[in-house]
Amino acid sequence: RAKARGKGCYEIFDASMQGDLKKLLQLENDLRHGIDRAEFVLYYQPIVCLKTNTVTGFEALVRWQHPERGFISPAQFIPVAEETGLIVPLGWWILYAACEQIARWQAQFPDDEPLKISVNLSGRQFLQADLVEQIERIIKQTGLATQGLKLEITESVVMQNAETAVKMLERLKTLGIQLSVDDFGTGYSSLSYLRRFPVDTLKIDRSFIHEIDTNSEQLEIVRTIVLMAHSLGMDAIAEGVENARQLKILRDLDCDYVQGYLFSKPVNSEMAETFLMRKLNAY
Ligand code: C2E
Ligand code: MG
Numbered sequence: 001r002a003k004a005r006g007k008g009c010y011e012i013f014d015a016s017m018q019g020d021l022k023k024l025l026q027l028e029n030d031l032r033h034g035i036d037r038a039e040f041v042l043y044y045q046p047i048v049c050l051k052t053n054t055v056t057g058f059e060a061l062v063r064w065q066h067p068e069r070g071f072i073s074p075a076q077f078i079p080v081a082e083e084t085g086l087i088v089p090l091g092w093w094i095l096y097a098a099c100e101q102i103a104r105w106q107a108q109f110p111d112d113e114p115l116k117i118s119v120n121l122s123g124r125q126f127l128q129a130d131l132v133e134q135i136e137r138i139i140k141q142t143g144l145a146t147q148g149l150k151l152e153i154t155e156s157v158v159m160q161n162a163e164t165a166v167k168m169l170e171r172l173k174t175l176g177i178q179l180s181v182d183d184f185g186t187g188y189s190s191l192s193y194l195r196r197f198p199v200d201t202l203k204i205d206r207s208f209i210h211e212i213d214t215n216s217e218q219l220e221i222v223r224t225i226v227l228m229a230h231s232l233g234m235d236a237i238a239e240g241v242e243n244a245r246q247l248k249i250l251r252d253l254d255c256d257y258v259q260g261y262l263f264s265k266p267v268n269s270e271m272a273e274t275f276l277m278r279k280l281n282a283y
């Protein structure tokens with residue numbers, strides 16, 4: 001594209017930038033092939049309810065097994081997929097695979113409270129005109145109990161598109177699925193919008209949890225978010241819980257759910273099943 005604008009455009013790139021651009025184009029190309037060749041796999045991270053001390057669900061996190069370059073982190077390829085629009089087909093695949101898996105587990109491990117799967121939606125995916133229809137189709141095809149699906153949308157995406165987001169979230173809610181605001185605390189929420197979002201959960205960003213046991217300012221922020229969630233009729237979930245001190249504080253603050261390396265890293269489906277088999281009561 002730079003070429004079309006004339007030779008002079010090259011001068012704004014130094015050698016390393018050209019290298020970066022080349023890498024980016026390669027990544028885009030590989031991503032396209034990766035989707036065709038089904039190189040993606042879902043990992044699952046347990047979500048623990050602090051009231052019952054049991055695993056009540058999982059967050060689905062996508063992984064890319066690149067044939068030559070090995071494992072590539074979603075933090076690296078999701079932004080490129082988003083930029084190029086490839087997130088749309090990839091996103092439908094992720095949603096379908098997650099729903100199919102959780103429907104199987106719901107049948108295999110029946111409980112009064114159906115097991116939940118949380119699926120991340122990128123900004124572009126969330127704003128797809130046919131989002132609701134696609135989700136309806138996927139729920140029907142996989143036979144998932146609708147309350148078993150939870151969608152995570154980041155605070156910055158919902159707040160940057162607040163008016164559209166209110167309408168979209170309301171439509172999603174009528175399907176009976178659960179909604180969560182991800183990375184909460186990092187995205188400049190407007191309280192008046194937050195009140196209008198029909199969401200079930202605020203997911204406190206891990207940057208606040210990280211220092212909750214050493215930094216009283218972070219602790220007060222988390223306390224405030226939990227209180228705010230409850231006064232809005234929502235649950236609070238903490239991500240990135242890594243040690244027992246953090247867990248103890250979150251219990252004291254009356255946080256509802258926790259997720260993090262203290263319990264488990266994201267694991268493959270076989271490993272995830274072992275959590276369901278032992279219904280862990282250890283925490
Ligand atoms: P996220 O949705 O906030 O996911 C949580 C990230 O924190 C995951 O990184 C998870 O592995 C990591 N994590 C969990 N517990 C801990 C902990 O105790 N300590 C630390 N340091 N980290 C922890 P991951 O899997 O690399 O994903 C990164 C981001 O990529 C996700 O952030 C999400 O924004 C995006 N992503 C991942 N999978 C998908 C997907 O299927 N669709 C979309 N649209 N985005 C995805
Ligand atoms: Mg998430």
Ligand code: MG
Pocket residue numbers: 182183203205239
């Ligand atoms: Mg998160």
Ligand code: MG
Pocket residue numbers: 182183205206239
């Ligand atoms: Mg986060």
